[in-house]
Amino acid sequence: MRADLVARVERTCSRRQDAKGLRLAVLEHLRDEFAFDGYVWLLTDPQTSVGTSPLAAIPGLPWHRLPALITARYLATANRWTALTSSPRQVGRLSAATESELAGSQLWRTELAKLGVVDIASVVFADKHGYWGWLDLWRSNGRRAFDDADLELLAQIRSAVTHALRGCQARCFGDRVDGARAGPSVLVLAPDLSVRGQTAEAGRQLYRLNPPDPGPDGAPPDVPAIPAAAYNVAAQLVARERGVDARPSRARVHIAGLGWLTLQADRMTGPAPVDERDIAVTIEPSGFTDRREVFGRVHGLTRREVDVLESVLRGADTHAIAQELSVSEHTVNDHVKAILAKTGCPNRHGLVARVAGDLPADARVDEGILGRGDAPGRCAV
Incomplete structure (x- = not known):
């Protein structure tokens, strides 16, 4: 069946659909071919590579640990998605990056070991026009590590998925805006990225970007949305401060009905050391320069x-x-x-x-x- 996977993925990528539907369909194709227990698949800003719209299933993760996991992923140097672009196939696995000594990875020691993760296979969806997303597939206790054949499978579908993700972003231009902003949009995060507070408009926008899954029988969810996009720009700020990645802590994202928005993170001022200060994340309508730059990239x-x-x-x-x-x-x-x-x-x-x-x-x-x-x-x- 693996020989047919590329053709099936290419057929899926040729259909007109949104980025969430595309990702879910591709994940099902991959699940048909080899086992994985969890995944994290983010869209990214094409220039900064910072994650914007995550799609994830992480068994066993308490939600209050999500900011720590995101921060650790941005601080990781082994198998980092930005580093994978220098590889001809743009794929990698944590077990190979650590020479099968997972304890050599700070990400694994601090976060993944608690979840029983035994390996992560990663692929970055990037082309000469920019970064469009990256995918981590997780295997947990009781399973073997990913092998070269698994990575080859990801490498073979990478081109078609990259093109399709870029096409999804291109179709976002011209989308109607449903309503005006109800006020300033700001989140304040503690140094560990836990939310100290947010404006009502920030909550509305982030809810529209990543709404919680419906409850039983399609009932409205009774939990607030996870501000994952804000966590990502804040984590990039921490990575930039630590010298891991020099790209800006900002990302452009399209939210249906709200248009193109730009998220940026920066430290609050004060007498405390920099890494002990709170982080402010702002969400503003993308200016014309931002829109023009993304427009050129998404259309190749x-x-x-x-x-x-x-x-x-x-x-x-x-x-x-x-x-x-x-x-x-x-x-x-x-x-x-x-x-x-x-x-x-x-x-x-x-x-x-x-x-x-x-x-x-x-x-x-x-x-x-x-x-x-x-x-x-x-x-x-």
Whole structure:
């Protein structure tokens, strides 16, 4: 059956669905081929690689230990998803990274050993345009460690899943916004990432991003949402402070009905040592620069196409763009046609509207006026 797995995954990836549905379907395909007891699959900011929308099943984990587990994962150097991108196959396993001495991993010593984990197989979904997600599959007591054949299976499906995840994010542009913000959106986390407090708007947004599973018979859940996206940007801040990873502690995420949002984490000021201060996580509508940068990545634009896109968004015409980039007007028109084809926009006006999306109708970027635009389809991550 393993020989057929790639074809089945590719068929699944070719269907139009949201990122959560895609991940759940791929996990079922993997479960048909080899056993695993738990998993963590995050979408990521394409530039910073910070997790945004986690999908996870972790047997035996008390929820109050989740912040510690996330922090330990971000501090881990063995099998870290950002390091796996330097591997040709972009896969790895904890047992190999530690030469079968799991105690050599701080992540395993402090968190995974308590859960009976015997190995983790990891794959990062990244391409030349950015990071789109990473997956950890866990095996626990009573099972063998993952082997090279298991990793080869993950490596073979990686390309199709990466492309599909990027496509899911691309379809988020143009999604309608259901309502206005009800106030500032801020969480305050203790140094161990436990929640000290949050504004009502922060709770609403994080609930929409990662709602708890329904209760019996589909009843509404009686527990609050886990602010996992906030934990991830805060954990990246800790990793940055410890010198593990230099990328910013920020992430862009799309929430259906709320649009593109940017989460950022920073320490509060005060006399205490830095690692003893609280962490503030803010959630703000993504600005035009953020949207433009993500838009270019999710649609797979080349560097020159991004240059042309930026000029179009500033309101420059073909002649002006040709002068700016020192190319012919014919070349500019070819680039514009390529951009429209990749993004599915009918014309330059539609392109501007798609990037601007849920920004105010009278917002301005340089000399370009941004309008509101509708795009087909809904997005949910």
